């Protein structure tokens with residue numbers, strides 16, 4: 001039987017880097033929201049002992065054992081100690097290397113669906129462990145609800161966030177997450193600064209967050225922006241173009257290269273996307289999405 005699944009993208013409404021860890025990763029403090037932009041995944045599980053992954057819609061994404069979904073499926077089967085033939089088909093719509101978590105979301109979707117297909121034998125803790133083995137953003141996609149992420153991204157606290165309307169712009173280049181983190185200088189986000197962000201987040205009501213005079217700009221901070229904008233000035237210009245078209249705030253998502261703008265209503269977001277699609281250089285990917 002073939003199961004059809006949708007794997008959503010995410011944006012980071014803020015992303016602060018708290019420090020560098022002994023294991024080479026960085027500790028984060030981030031607010032993540034899944035959005036209504038999806039890759040499509042088909043999963044077939046039958047008797048046997050093999051895993052196959054095919055990909056359409058993007059030539060840069062590896063098929064077979066090099067795909068993150070292969071690791072996800074193997075992780076589930078190994079942890080559950082079962083053998084199955086697993087066929088995974090991925091149709092990409094989420095830009096790759098775009099800071100929107102597409103690959104991570106694909107992996108989380110396979111982990112959840114394959115566990116279901118083998119009888120739901122794994123515990124939430126086991127699923128979370130397999131997810132983190134696949135990548136730092138994967139545990140978030142098991143949750144899919146807005147959440148504050150700490151640690152590498154696996155310590156998740158669900159929070160209430162309005163279902164914002166987004167316009168997303170990607171310049172058509174893939175940015176390497178490892179390279180961006182590698183180029184980070186030193187930083188010291190204090191506990192006090194963290195507390196201040198949380199207090200502001202608690203204070204922001206849907207109406208105020210979406211108005212020009214709210215301090216939405218002060219919440220939308222991404223410590224990785226400087227590294228990416230330094231190398232690719234035109235990504236900073238894409239961000240500016242969102243503000244020029246009426247976004248109440250704009251930010252780079254994750255390690256880039258996608259930037260998003262928040263709009264107070266869907267019609268304004270759709271209109272801005274139309275204008276930007278006509279105005280921006282060919283090869284710029286423009287999309288609208290809503291928070292989930």
Ligand code: C5P
Pocket residue numbers: 024025026027028134135136137151152153177178179181182
């Ligand atoms: O975990 P993931 O494979 O997505 O991470 C890709 C790279 O991004 C890591 O190899 C690391 O260089 C960097 N990273 C980090 N700290 C994080 C997440 C990612 O340094 N919390």
